[in-house]
Amino acid sequence: MALRFWLAGVAVLLLGEPGRALPSGIKGSPALEPPVGKVTSMSVSEGRVILVCDVNGFYPGKIEATWRKGGEIVEEGTFQRSVTRNLDGTYHASLDVEMDPTESRLYRCHIKHVGLPEPLVLAWEGPSGNQPQ
Structure with missing residues (x-):
């Protein structure tokens, strides 16, 4: 797909990948993209780790991400960064939770997005399936 517009009297040609959203402000029909x-994990102190749930490549930018422990939504110790736009027009989001590493197997990151037929559920598996230390 190619889109041509004029910028300061010069024709600019944007080449887009099929199925990808166009940059902000350019008219077109962006495609629905599910997140991946x-x-x-990262250690922050003795006996504490942060699990980081990174979600990327989704469009549109509206997304719901939650950490759950044993099925219950965890709010305490959770930090959600803002949703940011990638250069290809898709979006990225990140959600962190600080916790005791011995409980890491109980935590799941739940992602809801219009591009998914059902929520995406992610867990820390670590190198070779090990839990964080």
Whole structure:
């Protein structure tokens, strides 16, 4: 797909990938893109880790992400960063939760998006399936 517009008297040609959204402000029919994600971890102090749920490549930008422990939504210790736009017109979001590493197997990141037929549920698996230390 190619789109041509004039910028300061010069013709500019934008080449877009099929199925990708156009940059903001350019008219077109953006495609629905479901999110993909992964969970990573990092140690923050003795006996505490942060699980990070990174979700990428989705369009439109409206998304719901929650951490759940044993099926219950966790709000305490949870930090959600703002949804940001990628260069290809899709979006990225990140959700962190600080917790005791011995409980990491109980946590799941739940993602709801219009591009998914059902919620995406992600868990920390670590290298070779190990839980964070």
